[in-house]
Amino acid sequence: MPSLLTTHHHHFDLHSADSLPDSYAWTPLDDHRSDGQSHLPIIDLDSPDAVHSIGLACLDWGAFHVINHRVPPDLLHRVLSETTRLFSLPTHRKLLAARSPDGVSGFGPARISRFFDKRFWSEGFTIVGGPPMDHAHRLWPDRADHTSFCETMGEYEKAMEDLTGRLMGLALASFGLDERDAREFQGGPAVIQLNSYPACPDPGRAMGLAAHTDSTLLTVLHQTAGSIGLQVLHRDGRWVEVPPVPGALVVHVGDLLHVISNGRWESVVHRAVVDRDRHRYSVAYLCGPPSHVRVSPAPALVGPGREVAAYRPVMWGEYLGLKARLFDGALASISVHNMQNKIKTTTTTTID
Numbered sequence: 001m002p003s004l005l006t007t008h009h010h011h012f013d014l015h016s017a018d019s020l021p022d023s024y025a026w027t028p029l030d031d032h033r034s035d036g037q038s039h040l041p042i043i044d045l046d047s048p049d050a051v052h053s054i055g056l057a058c059l060d061w062g063a064f065h066v067i068n069h070r071v072p073p074d075l076l077h078r079v080l081s082e083t084t085r086l087f088s089l090p091t092h093r094k095l096l097a098a099r100s101p102d103g104v105s106g107f108g109p110a111r112i113s114r115f116f117d118k119r120f121w122s123e124g125f126t127i128v129g130g131p132p133m134d135h136a137h138r139l140w141p142d143r144a145d146h147t148s149f150c151e152t153m154g155e156y157e158k159a160m161e162d163l164t165g166r167l168m169g170l171a172l173a174s175f176g177l178d179e180r181d182a183r184e185f186q187g188g189p190a191v192i193q194l195n196s197y198p199a200c201p202d203p204g205r206a207m208g209l210a211a212h213t214d215s216t217l218l219t220v221l222h223q224t225a226g227s228i229g230l231q232v233l234h235r236d237g238r239w240v241e242v243p244p245v246p247g248a249l250v251v252h253v254g255d256l257l258h259v260i261s262n263g264r265w266e267s268v269v270h271r272a273v274v275d276r277d278r279h280r281y282s283v284a285y286l287c288g289p290p291s292h293v294r295v296s297p298a299p300a301l302v303g304p305g306r307e308v309a310a311y312r313p314v315m316w317g318e319y320l321g322l323k324a325r326l327f328d329g330a331l332a333s334i335s336v337h338n339m340q341n342k343i344k345t346t347t348t349t350t351i352d
């Protein structure tokens, strides 16, 4: 049997490092400290202006904070403490739930890491289609230990399904679609990505998670309070830090909402940098459509007398397959203007 250590080649324990190995040393990052002037909009979901402000935030940033989201503070607290408990396990134990080479769920480096020659200063655990009972049993043979993890993740998934359903309704309403249009996108397979960014001896040269857009409709991100790490690329070309706002969640526009908006809203380019002293955790809920749904530019936006559709229809599994192969070329590969659009999908990613 091949050892798990070979499939996860050169697994290196980030927690015990006192200097940065060369394989983790990126060329010094461009100056990424924001000037403190600009920050993501904060949107109050109870405000009568929510639809309008979400529309503006999606146009200007492709991301925003939400408050009054109705996710119980206690649940937000528990999901981060279960995440901490998971990543605090010894490496040999975490490897018992290692992601298989072409699998999606389990413990391992971020899926996009293979597009980069340098490694990420992070660990990830991906949960697909419900609480990961088999993984949890292997990680925590003790019943009380795995049930609290699975119950919390299950509860969080429900809360996120509700929240993203409401957010999709508001987002689509901002360009004149109604709630029925949003309902079509509900009930997709749940994907939760747990991220751990240990304190790093040389944060200026390390990268937690390289710049990317999410292959989702929307992503909801919850992060350790008081930690700095998430950065978004503003339209004007500057990296802007997104320090957590107490009680708020961060929402990202993903590639598929960019497609529905017919390219009006950019999916936000973002990355995570690391800190010398603080271990940071984040929990991303990746909201995509049900597997059979074809995502295409909203009919209300395109057609005779309106805009020309900029993208061909695509299903989530197919898009994830394109992303796994083409990374930041995935959107261009479904663009109808792109003459290189000869790429046939050969692999789709099955996530349920």
Ligand SMILES: C=C1C[C@]23C[C@H]1CC[C@H]2[C@@]12CCC[C@@](C)(C(=O)O1)[C@H]2[C@@H]3C(=O)O
Binding pocket: 104, 110, 111, 112, 113, 126, 191, 193, 212, 213, 214, 215, 216, 286, 320, 323, 351
């Ligand atoms: C449903 C998804 C979305 C995935 C792939 C698959 C499962 C894991 C997701 C992430 C999570 C971490 C960042 C990202 C960029 C990555 O490397 O893995 C995401 C990726 C995507 O948004 O493309």
Ligand SMILES: O=C(O)CCC(=O)C(=O)O
Binding pocket: 193, 195, 209, 214, 221, 223, 229, 230, 231, 270, 271, 272, 281, 282, 284
């Ligand atoms: O940890 C973060 O702040 C970013 C995580 C992220 O981008 C992701 O999981 O897709």
Ligand SMILES: [Fe+2]
Binding pocket: 212, 213, 214, 219, 270, 284
């Ligand atoms: Fe992301």
